[in-house]
Amino acid sequence: MRIGLIGGTGPEGKGLAYRFALAGHEVIVGSRSAERAQEAASEVAEHASSANVRGAENIEAAREGEVVVLTVPFEAQAATLPALAETLDGKVVVSAGVPMAFESGRAAAVDVAEGSAAEQAQSLLPRARVIGGFQNLGARKLWGSKPLAQDVIVCGDDEDAKAQVMRLAEEIEGVRAVDGGALAMSRFVEGITVLLVSVNKRYKVTAGVKIAGLPQ
């Protein structure tokens, strides 16, 4: 599958691009700057030993991606998405961002009028099929070589799109996809990332989340 990443040059975007490339997908790392996109794409391609990673401006990543993943920093989301709305009409768009800020070294959530970064993305991309997912995968673990051994909790109101994103998540080695319910549940999944940053600080690890008690 061809996956476009919007704002994919940061650690989270590169980490996901790497794992998608490992899973055999064609990946387009998008950025405001085509040059920075190509730099990041080269890093990912080398790390994944894959010829299927390239950089492009966000609008091209949006146009070419069959599934498009938003890894743009939350504070830039509202400025970035409107220009992509028409291109993303009808597409499966995964919101992987977290509304989070650091205040004196502590992670804190940023309040979002829409409830979550995912719901904000849906309101900015009204005809895209927005699904929340991948928010809890730490960039350092993504960029590493080990299976992830954690869950990706996927939330959305379009059941077909959600199923597609769950399959995509499970192509990452060690990931189990969990259906978290409606898109409005993304708020709590995003919140887990803020909590994990706090846990990471205490335990000096890159922690993840798993849901216990699901059927095998």
Place this chain on the structure above:
Amino acid sequence: MRIGLIGGTGPEGKGLAYRFALAGHEVIVGSRSAERAQEAASEVAEHASSANVRGAENIEAAREGEVVVLTVPFEAQAATLPALAETLDGKVVVSAGVPMAFESGRAAAVDVAEGSAAEQAQSLLPRARVIGGFQNLGARKLWGSKPLAQDVIVCGDDEDAKAQVMRLAEEIEGVRAVDGGALAMSRFVEGITVLLVSVNKRYKVTAGVKIAGLPQ
């Protein structure tokens, strides 16, 4: 240890009372009504085959408990706690409640001005040592007989009190306590419960949470 439960007659309170009794603690199930407290305590005592469970009015559970656990429904918390504030001065108080409402069958978070039920409890009990914990343990699993196989994420600003609550949590069979950081992180732990209710509905289970990637 002697543990007092405030508003302990609901499924969550009885479930925790049961597990604390199994762990060998003396438990006082508190309620507005001494009669309902005694009924719930009798149920718990029988289920746990323990003579160390009794019912009492909330104020007595607050006075007698060495550690006091708040399992009062969130919507009743603001009305219940002020009368207990003086009694709870200096005590370790565990906020186990979740600000949650059901709208057309779906769980939704209730906004709390203080950020979380735990922080609201702290503001109503200004000299208590409030710690967030136990919010993610489903009542049905608590009342069952199996080890829980999930984490209790404990948050608080008083490190000694937090360590005490973490030890208490780990006395429940199958529970690992995880230090979630500051009391303000309780917001995200409480949010996990809303997400778990959604997961439970999808998968027809009583799910819990585990943090992946911690040191062994």
